[in-house]
Amino acid sequence: MSTVAFVALVVILVPRMPRWDRVKQSFFSGEQFADSFPRLLDAFVLDLKIFAWSVPVILGFGMLVALARVSRNPALFPIRALCVIYVDLMRGVPVLLWIYLIGFGVPGLGLERPWNSPLLWGTVALCLTYSSYVSEVFRSGIEGVHESQRAAARSLGLTHGQALRLVVIPQAVRRVIPPLMNDLVSLQKDVALVSLIGPIEILRQAGIDKSKFANFTPYVVAAVIFLCITVPLTRTADWLLARERRRTGATRVAA
Amino acid sequence: MNAHLSIRGVHKAFGRNEVLRGVSLDVPRGNVVAFIGASGSGKSTLLRCINLLEPIDDGEIVLDGTDISAPGFDANVARRDVGLVFQNYNLFPHMNVMRNITLALTHAAGAEKSAAEASAMDLLTRFGLADKARAYPEHLSGGQQQRVAIIRAVALKPSVLLLDEVTAALDPQLVGEVLDLIAELRTSGMTMLMATHEMSFAHSIADTVCFLHDGTIHESGTPQEVLDAPREERTRTFLARTNRR
Ligand SMILES: Nc1ncnc2c1ncn2[C@@H]1O[C@H](COP(=O)(O)OP(=O)(O)OP(=O)(O)O)[C@@H](O)[C@H]1O
Ligand SMILES: [Mg+2]
Numbered sequence: 001m002s003t004v005a006f007v008a009l010v011v012i013l014v015p016r017m018p019r020w021d022r023v024k025q026s027f028f029s030g031e032q033f034a035d036s037f038p039r040l041l042d043a044f045v046l047d048l049k050i051f052a053w054s055v056p057v058i059l060g061f062g063m064l065v066a067l068a069r070v071s072r073n074p075a076l077f078p079i080r081a082l083c084v085i086y087v088d089l090m091r092g093v094p095v096l097l098w099i100y101l102i103g104f105g106v107p108g109l110g111l112e113r114p115w116n117s118p119l120l121w122g123t124v125a126l127c128l129t130y131s132s133y134v135s136e137v138f139r140s141g142i143e144g145v146h147e148s149q150r151a152a153a154r155s156l157g158l159t160h161g162q163a164l165r166l167v168v169i170p171q172a173v174r175r176v177i178p179p180l181m182n183d184l185v186s187l188q189k190d191v192a193l194v195s196l197i198g199p200i201e202i203l204r205q206a207g208i209d210k211s212k213f214a215n216f217t218p219y220v221v222a223a224v225i226f227l228c229i230t231v232p233l234t235r236t237a238d239w240l241l242a243r244e245r246r247r248t249g250a251t252r253v254a255a
Numbered sequence: 256m257n258a259h260l261s262i263r264g265v266h267k268a269f270g271r272n273e274v275l276r277g278v279s280l281d282v283p284r285g286n287v288v289a290f291i292g293a294s295g296s297g298k299s300t301l302l303r304c305i306n307l308l309e310p311i312d313d314g315e316i317v318l319d320g321t322d323i324s325a326p327g328f329d330a331n332v333a334r335r336d337v338g339l340v341f342q343n344y345n346l347f348p349h350m351n352v353m354r355n356i357t358l359a360l361t362h363a364a365g366a367e368k369s370a371a372e373a374s375a376m377d378l379l380t381r382f383g384l385a386d387k388a389r390a391y392p393e394h395l396s397g398g399q400q401q402r403v404a405i406i407r408a409v410a411l412k413p414s415v416l417l418l419d420e421v422t423a424a425l426d427p428q429l430v431g432e433v434l435d436l437i438a439e440l441r442t443s444g445m446t447m448l449m450a451t452h453e454m455s456f457a458h459s460i461a462d463t464v465c466f467l468h469d470g471t472i473h474e475s476g477t478p479q480e481v482l483d484a485p486r487e488e489r490t491r492t493f494l495a496r497t498n499r500r
Contacts, residue, residue: 152345155306156359156411157335166358170349 025215032217036209040221043205047191050123050201054187057127062134067164069135070142083135090132096193098125103197122194130187137179141172178244181237185230192226202226258317259284259446260305260415265314267297267304274300276470277314282415282463285444289457289478292467293493298450299342301467302417305448306339318415335363338408342420344400346392346407352379353388356407364411371410378406382436398429402436409440416440418449422456434460454497458482466490 102125107116153163195204209218258281267275274297316324323333360371464481
């Protein structure tokens with residue numbers, strides 16, 4: 001009810017603002033919208049491609065780092081230490097900065113084509129940062145699986161590796177799907193940051209359109225396109241989280 | 256020495272805490288041994304050591320004449336021969352009953368999936384759980400979960416079964432079904448070592464009762480000897496305290 005009232009107020013009041021006509025013209029021009037939409041949608045394909053390439057890399061690498069960090073083998077100590085440093089470094093600096101540093105820095109070394117593409121290294125930077133976030137999510141999931149599960153698996157004669165692969169990891173992954181989805185929603189948006197070092201994806205195309213037509217509507221178009229992807233993703237993540245809460249809540253009562 | 260399982264001078268410490276200080280015991284084939292003792296006396300630790308879940312500091316665990324605790328021995332192979340069932344069942348919650356039972360059969364014992372499922376189904380049928388084969392652990396009662404956990408261990412055809420207070424987490428009305436299963440396993444000739452607080456059950460099923468105290472087997476003998484007419488003062492105090500509860 002209050003939502004309806006609020007929306008009604010906005011709809012009635014905003015057009016009465018003194019500059020509304022100008023804003024309407026430069027942000028919500030229907031003509032400009034129709035003109036930019038196909039071009040931006042085309043450019044958005046690159047975002048989707050970067051996203052699609054990054055996700056498996058991030059999940060795989062994130063899991064490897066998580067496994068290294070929870071390992072107890074004394075021989076793996078150097079790798080554990082390396083992983084801690086890596087995660088701290090990646091998490092301690094904004095994604096954008098890593099994209100600049102790696103995306104401009106590595107091609108600046110004078111590598112041959114195609115190894116000098118900012119698109120490539122921007123994506124690498126994105127993967128490295130997000131892998132560190134995801135590794136922490138996986139690590140908390142693995143540590144959340146009770147020690148007795150591992151003991152049960154080992155007592156049946158399964159090897160350490162089998163116990164991890166068949167018993168611990170599947171339970172850990174199930175637990176962390178909701179936070180994982182949240183990271184993927186952020187990733188979907190942060191893909192656009194790669195545009196800041198060159199590649200013409202949706203955000204950059206919107207910038208080009210804006211300058212060409214002296215109109216901000218392309219940005220609104222880009223926002224709408226993003227929302228079409230991120231809102232369903234977010235809703236799914238929330239739904240999974242609620243389901244997980246209900247499930248674990250239920251078992252706690254039963255136990 | 257023709258004991259099925261020999262525990263010889265087993266020592267185990269956690270840091271400064273010396274839990275086992277020389278436990279020795281010979282178990283003939285098909286015998287049932289009940290370990291009793293106060294909380295913290297090392298019953299669980301001893302069973303976990305026999306299953307090699309915990310490395311022992313000193314001593315030997317000899318199964319059918321082989322020292323399975325020897326450094327070179329493949330612990331994963333030994334563990335298949337020595338089943339362990341836990342107080343809290345520890346079923347795998349993300350797998351249904353069938354997969355809980357067949358997992359180690361197919362992945363550790365190298366059985367074909369179909370053969371593993373057939374033998375699991377046989378066991379489930381024998382113990383009245385055939386209709387639960389596709390159910391997930393969270394949908395089973397505690398008694399059913401613990402029976403599945405025992406079947407999961409038995410499916411590997413271990414030569415010794417270790418039971419760690421398998422009824423302690425159960426509601427009283429669910430204890431019976433689990434004890435019946437254990438009694439049935441005894442009839443089939445399974446060698447079993449169990450930690451228990453169920454004195455009357457120990458009395459009726461065990462061939463030998465061992466009272467653990469101070470890191471050693473303080474007193475052992477038939478149930479009649481140890482439970483009805485204990486010779487040691489400590490045993491008497493312990494039993495008096497348990498019976499009053
Ligand atoms: N993994 C471990 N790390 C450190 N100490 C341990 C560990 N497991 C057991 N202990 C210690 O060993 C001692 C014996 O524990 P254990 O669980 O074997 O006793 P218990 O006889 O099974 O007791 P309960 O009847 O309560 O099950 C206790 O003092 C316990 O704190
Ligand atoms: Mg115990």
